[in-house]
Amino acid sequence: GVQRTLALIKPDAVNRAAEIEKVITEEGFTIVERRQVTLSQADAETFYAEHKGKPFFETLIEYMTSGDVIAFILSGDDAVARWRQVLGPTKVSVARQEAPSSLRARFGDPGNDSKNGTHGSDSLTSAQREIKFFFPDLTLEAALTGE
Numbered sequence: 410g411v412q413r414t415l416a417l418i419k420p421d422a423v424n425r426a427a428e429i430e431k432v433i434t435e436e437g438f439t440i441v442e443r444r445q446v447t448l449s450q451a452d453a454e455t456f457y458a459e460h461k462g463k464p465f466f467e468t469l470i471e472y473m474t475s476g477d478v479i480a481f482i483l484s485g486d487d488a489v490a491r492w493r494q495v496l497g498p499t500k501v502s503v504a505r506q507e508a509p510s511s512l513r514a515r516f517g518d519p520g521n522d523s524k525n526g527t528h529g530s531d532s533l534t535s536a537q538r539e540i541k542f543f544f545p546d547l548t549l550e551a552a553l554t555g556e
């Protein structure tokens with residue numbers, strides 16, 4: 410069925426947003442909302458709270474606050490899983506091996522596991538939380554149904 414998911418273009422890839430947006434539309438997603446923002450340290454720590462304590466957490470937060478990010482609400486059939494498929498594996502070096510045409514293979518930095526270019530919600534539950542995080546002015550119902 411039709412779902413919504415949260416997509417992010419991370420700081421290093423923002424200068425390639427036009428190419429990434431072209432992929433988004435070519436893959437059949439509808440861009441429901443788009444917002445360019447600078448995350449504060451507290452914002453980034455909240456967004457990535459589930460990774461607190463992991464060895465890469467500090468590097469990830471520093472990276473995610475180093476420049477603007479662009480957040481999108483994408484809509485489409487099976488959007489959560491399908492967007493993850495378009496992203497490819499989390500690690501760019503793995504993405505280049507296993508999914509060379511994926512966004513992370515094309516727009517990520519293979520020398521830095523944080524700089525993987527793009528993000529996508531990993532479940533419907535995460536999508537609801539992440540959409541609310543970046544688009545707090547939408548009611549949850551609007552975020553889910555577009556009405």
Ligand code: CMP
Pocket residue numbers: 460465469499522523524525527528529
């Ligand atoms: P993302 O899908 O945004 O979710 C968590 C992020 O942590 C991930 O993409 C990477 O940017 C970053 N990260 C850095 N190192 C690792 C790692 N070893 N494993 C998973 N994610 C990592």
